[in-house]
Amino acid sequence: MVNDEGQLYTIEGVAAALIMLLTAYLIVGATSMYTPGDAHISDMQLEVLGSDALTMMDIPPNGTVTASPLQQIIENDSYGGGQFRVMFMNYTNVSGYGPKHDIQFSANYTYRVPADATLMSVNINSSRYLTGGEHAIRVTKWVIVNKKLPPDTGVLGRRAVLVEVLLWRD
Amino acid sequence: MARLNDDAQWIILMGFLVSFSLFFLALIINQSTVVGQTTAESVIEFPKNDIRDISQVIKEHAGNNGTINDPVYQDIIALSIQRKGAVVNYTLNTVYTRGPLTTDMRNYSLIHYNNGVTTYNENWTSY
Numbered sequence: 001m002v003n004d005e006g007q008l009y010t011i012e013g014v015a016a017a018l019i020m021l022l023t024a025y026l027i028v029g030a031t032s033m034y035t036p037g038d039a040h041i042s043d044m045q046l047e048v049l050g051s052d053a054l055t056m057m058d059i060p061p062n063g064t065v066t067a068s069p070l071q072q073i074i075e076n077d078s079y080g081g082g083q084f085r086v087m088f089m090n091y092t093n094v095s096g097y098g099p100k101h102d103i104q105f106s107a108n109y110t111y112r113v114p115a116d117a118t119l120m121s122v123n124i125n126s127s128r129y130l131t132g133g134e135h136a137i138r139v140t141k142w143v144i145v146n147k148k149l150p151p152d153t154g155v156l157g158r159r160a161v162l163v164e165v166l167l168w169r170d
Numbered sequence: 171m172a173r174l175n176d177d178a179q180w181i182i183l184m185g186f187l188v189s190f191s192l193f194f195l196a197l198i199i200n201q202s203t204v205v206g207q208t209t210a211e212s213v214i215e216f217p218k219n220d221i222r223d224i225s226q227v228i229k230e231h232a233g234n235n236g237t238i239n240d241p242v243y244q245d246i247i248a249l250s251i252q253r254k255g256a257v258v259n260y261t262l263n264t265v266y267t268r269g270p271l272t273t274d275m276r277n278y279s280l281i282h283y284n285n286g287v288t289t290y291n292e293n294w295t296s297y
Contacts, residue, residue: 005177013182017189025196041210051219112248114241119252139219140254142227144242160227160245162253 043137046103050139050167053091057084058141067146073124074109074145074161081125088165089127104128106136107165111149120150124163128170136168220254221283221290228260229294232277256285 057070069087073080084107089095094103106126110119130136141163148154149161224246231242243260250258260281267274276296283290 002180003177006175007178007181009175010178010181010185014185014189017185021189021193021196024193025200028197028200041207044210044214047214047219051223110249110253112245114244117244117248119249140223142223142246144227144231158231158242160231160242160249162249164253 043135046167046169047137047139049092049101049103050105050137050165051141053088054139054141054163054165056091057087058143068143070141070143070163071145074143074163075147077122077151081123085125085127092167094127102169103167104134104170105165105167106130107163109143109161109163111159111161113150115153121164130166134166134168134170136166138164138166140164215287217256217285217288220256220285221288224250224256224258224283225281225292225294228262228279228281229277232262232264232279232296254285256283258283 054070057073058068060066060068067075069083073084086095088105088107092103092105093099093101104127106128107124108121109124110121112118113120142160143163144158144160146156146158148156149159228246246258246260250256258281260279263278265276265278267276278296279292279294281290281292281294283292
């Protein structure tokens with residue numbers, strides 16, 4: 001037969017256990033602070049956004065077999081940078097209609113110099129100059145272009161270049 | 171109340187059991203955020219976009235068959251290791267099969283990718 005005396009002591013014991021439990025839980029929970037490692041999660045979102053925008057720019061319009069906008073941008077140095085800026089800022093919702101992101105970018109492309117196998121980077125466009133304090137992530141896209149690379153000594157033909165875009169929020 | 175009442179020991183024992191099980195449940199809940207972070211980090215570490223991109227650009231070049239002197243081949247190898255930190259090598263091949271009426275043309279590509287964490291090999295045939 002279960003004895004039902006001393007109920008108040010029992011309640012006191014349960015209350016003390018709950019208080020200890022709560023304290024332990026709070027202490028254990030407090031150690032998982034917001035570390036810089038957690039920032040990767042928002043980096044991932046930015047990376048997906050940027051690489052999706054670059055993929056969209058590398059698709060030829062209307063299904064016709066022609067150069068994609070990104071190929072045309074690289075092949076035409078004179079107006080390419082401005083066009084890249086307009087398209088990229090539209091696709092990443094920096095400009096245009098609707099809610100806007102506060103995203104800055106700096107884009108360039110890199111090619112190989114056949115004569116000495118060194119690499120050269122050419123700036124395409126940037127919305128702001130990098131100061132070094134930004135927490136930027138990089139998205140890249142391979143593009144095959146028909147261009148003289150390097151422009152002065154190169155031979156016109158198909159070449160692979162790597163478009164690199166640094167993205168950051170301010 | 172001269173002495174401590176030592177009744178209801180079973181109830182106290184059960185109270186302890188319940189509180190300990192609650193404690194372990196709280197520990198499990200506490201760990202779940204760490205699991206989410208680890209998953210997110212391994213998603214970032216896997217170079218999904220890089221692999222898709224290199225595979226797509228190589229197939230785009232299929233048909234213009236790469237030799238060692240092909241500038242596109244040399245561009246991809248050099249840029250990939252120096253700007254992306256990934257060792258990439260690929261072979262493109264076109265095989266013509268002469269049938270009685272028509273000639274079939276098929277493009278083959280064999281891609282090797284290794285960025286030090288992830289190794290990816292791909293063997294593709296166009297039909």
